[in-house]
Amino acid sequence: EAGVVxxxxxxxxxxxxxxxxxxxxxSGHNTLYWYLQNLGQGPxxxxxxxxxxxxxxxxxxxxxxxxxxLKGVDSTLxxxxxxxxxxxxxxxxxxxxxxxxxxQFFGPGTRLTVL
Amino acid sequence: xxxxxxxxxxxxxSEGASLExxxxxxxxxxxxxxxxxxxxxxxxxxxxxxxxxxxxxxxxKGFEAEFKRSQSSFNLRKPSVHWSDAAEYFCAVGGITxxxxxxxFGTGTQLKVEL
Numbered sequence: 001e002a003g004v005v006x007x008x009x010x011x012x013x014x015x016x017x018x019x020x021x022x023x024x025x026x027s028g029h030n031t032l033y034w035y036l037q038n039l040g041q042g043p044x045x046x047x048x049x050x051x052x053x054x055x056x057x058x059x060x061x062x063x064x065x066x067x068x069x070l071k072g073v074d075s076t077l078x079x080x081x082x083x084x085x086x087x088x089x090x091x092x093x094x095x096x097x098x099x100x101x102x103x104q105f106f107g108p109g110t111r112l113t114v115l
Numbered sequence: 116x117x118x119x120x121x122x123x124x125x126x127x128x129s130e131g132a133s134l135e136x137x138x139x140x141x142x143x144x145x146x147x148x149x150x151x152x153x154x155x156x157x158x159x160x161x162x163x164x165x166x167x168x169x170x171x172x173x174x175x176k177g178f179e180a181e182f183k184r185s186q187s188s189f190n191l192r193k194p195s196v197h198w199s200d201a202a203e204y205f206c207a208v209g210g211i212t213x214x215x216x217x218x219x220f221g222t223g224t225q226l227k228v229e230l
Contacts, residue, residue, distance in 0.1 A: 106158035
């Protein structure tokens with residue numbers, strides 16, 4: 001069974017440019033998460049989807065970040081414009097449902113470098 | 116608010132030696148607790164989880180963890196470390212916060228294994 005797929009794996013852009021990350025969750029998983037992982041830190045939740053509905057986006061900086069999960073399957077996270085401080089790893093995860101005890105399966109992440 | 120503390124940023128052990136990684140949590144009710152491992156360039160992989168019942172839980176790769184409510188701890192242990200265990204380890208607590216499911220991670224412990 002394929003795991004969570006993310007692309008690209010690495011992205012280098014200049015500040016003020018836009019960037020987008022793509023995630024395809026495990027088949028059948030209704031819940032999808034985007035996490036931000038800064039160097040030396042644990043992942044922090046940006047947004048959580050239940051099917052196509054964003055049910056928790058309280059930590060998403062909405063002035064420059066946006067996300068969508070059309071049709072409740074794959075998802076895209078966008079930053080526009082990117083800032084130097086956005087350099088980090090962006091992780092996508094999925095779970096069958098959104099319960100607290102559901103195992104979350106993580107993708108390999110996209111490492112973003114903003115110059 | 117839920118939180119996780121991993122007091123050891125780095126730990127070095129010799130191959131074959133025992134290992135204990137510390138984790139303390141803060142949560143208002145019975146927590147759901149997880150340990151994840153992250154190898155370089157890889158996503159997070161679940162080692163084990165605790166929801167209820169027996170406070171000593173067994174995981175993959177020979178790891179175990181013990182939930183101690185009185186100490187708000189969920190320490191990870193392995194009796195004999197292998198060189199391939201070198202990675203970063205994250206403790207996480209899951210629960211319902213603000214009406215939604217949320218997984219909060221600690222800052223991680225980087226494990227180095229000396230041959």
